[in-house]
Amino acid sequence: MTDAFSAGTLLAGRTAIVTGTSRGIGRAVASGIAAAGANVLAVSRGEAAHDPRDAIRPFRCDVRVPEAPEMILDAALSAFGRVDALVNNAGIIRFATPMEQTDEEWDEIMATNLTAPFRLSQRLANHWASHEQPGVIVNLCSVESEVAFHDQPAYAASKGGLLGLTRAMARELAPLRIRVLAIGPGVIDTGMTPARPEDTERIPMHRLGTPEEVADGVVLLLSDLARYATGSIFYVDGGYLTQ
Amino acid sequence: MTAGRFLGRRVVVTGAGSGIARATARRFCAEGATVLGIDRDRSGLQETFAAYPGASFTDVDVRSDDALAALDRFGPADVLVNAAGILRRTGILEHSLTDWQDTLDVNLKAPFRLSRQFARDHVARQVGGAIVNVCSIESFNAGYGHAAYTVSKTAILMLTRALAYDLAPHAIRVTGVAPGMTETAMNADIRADPSNAKRLTKLVPLKRFGKPEEIAAGICFLASDDAAYATGTVILIDGGWHLD
Numbered sequence: 001m002t003d004a005f006s007a008g009t010l011l012a013g014r015t016a017i018v019t020g021t022s023r024g025i026g027r028a029v030a031s032g033i034a035a036a037g038a039n040v041l042a043v044s045r046g047e048a049a050h051d052p053r054d055a056i057r058p059f060r061c062d063v064r065v066p067e068a069p070e071m072i073l074d075a076a077l078s079a080f081g082r083v084d085a086l087v088n089n090a091g092i093i094r095f096a097t098p099m100e101q102t103d104e105e106w107d108e109i110m111a112t113n114l115t116a117p118f119r120l121s122q123r124l125a126n127h128w129a130s131h132e133q134p135g136v137i138v139n140l141c142s143v144e145s146e147v148a149f150h151d152q153p154a155y156a157a158s159k160g161g162l163l164g165l166t167r168a169m170a171r172e173l174a175p176l177r178i179r180v181l182a183i184g185p186g187v188i189d190t191g192m193t194p195a196r197p198e199d200t201e202r203i204p205m206h207r208l209g210t211p212e213e214v215a216d217g218v219v220l221l222l223s224d225l226a227r228y229a230t231g232s233i234f235y236v237d238g239g240y241l242t243q
Numbered sequence: 244m245t246a247g248r249f250l251g252r253r254v255v256v257t258g259a260g261s262g263i264a265r266a267t268a269r270r271f272c273a274e275g276a277t278v279l280g281i282d283r284d285r286s287g288l289q290e291t292f293a294a295y296p297g298a299s300f301t302d303v304d305v306r307s308d309d310a311l312a313a314l315d316r317f318g319p320a321d322v323l324v325n326a327a328g329i330l331r332r333t334g335i336l337e338h339s340l341t342d343w344q345d346t347l348d349v350n351l352k353a354p355f356r357l358s359r360q361f362a363r364d365h366v367a368r369q370v371g372g373a374i375v376n377v378c379s380i381e382s383f384n385a386g387y388g389h390a391a392y393t394v395s396k397t398a399i400l401m402l403t404r405a406l407a408y409d410l411a412p413h414a415i416r417v418t419g420v421a422p423g424m425t426e427t428a429m430n431a432d433i434r435a436d437p438s439n440a441k442r443l444t445k446l447v448p449l450k451r452f453g454k455p456e457e458i459a460a461g462i463c464f465l466a467s468d469d470a471a472y473a474t475g476t477v478i479l480i481d482g483g484w485h486l487d
Contacts, residue, residue: 170385
């Protein structure tokens, strides 16, 4: 975390649900939110180790199962007594040309990247609405909500759709004091593949982003610093979309 | 009308039983194309093609394998227009999973499956082609009570761009049109009330709804050789609504 957030008060007293926290961006987002003072229910399919100093409660759940929204909300309420924020981070990608991308890959990607966020967000929005409580949702979109990369047509469609979901929910939920925003990471070094020169030369900042830099953006959007923002996407991409 | 622009070309239009797709199918026929119309509504298809006995049509669900089989039976096509679409209106808090899934299946997955088959055939034959997807003004903003529809249309905008990017080396162009409020059955109920219609058209700089033929003109342009250098392009045809 940067110094700006080191006081750990930006999200003090809040509780956030973050999905897909076992590694990469989701893991950094959970840590970043905790470092800003919030409690976190960290949802992932597998085992996830978190820094024991952080107020992070791991919860094992596949976001795609029908009962996931109810289970996740219940887990957050029983752990922390309240929920203020949701970060829809869990996502998958399957590489294939348009000729070779299968129906099974398509369905799996849509179920994870689009339908699960819709169902979880809708459950949270109903919870907030019935308690007349404000809330905030951040969806992990991508520069691929705007531009294309090769051999991932289903993923591109899912990330485009998630931006649409952000706008649709933001517009309808604004009167209920529920903000819905998106963050659009560029090429992020998640440690899974080493950065090659050809990966960075197109990026105006000439380097990959870090998961922590995405997490800082999420904390900003969740916080009251962004209190008049809803329905918009904040790109954290080293200038990628300018080129 | 550009007479003979599509002479010798073979064109598939989904949703051809009504609305924008009907106007598009008719325009392709009028400009010389051999057209296959796909729609669930058989009588709608018959009406679309009543004046064009050279066209063929099949009443299958665009989501089904029958639709893919119909494309196969039609044989080598030069143009695919993914125009079939549905809209379910309900508030976001009540939007049902059934409405969500049906909307994504018709508006997004069906175009993907048909485009994939079209692309496979073109790559195998090593010939170029054109796909035109009907996006929406809601690819760029949100319709109130249209959660699933808005999502499907934002998604198909990115699908258009992703397919354009991947298929460009195969000389397959993929483009789209983004209509605003167009006079079709999809919104006939909200246009029927004159005060509501007036309220809506006040939002449009050109102060009226669009006509299906005006969207068809854009689709036919994008499908034609006049647009040979355009790919990944999505043209807004909305009376200037996006300026508001």
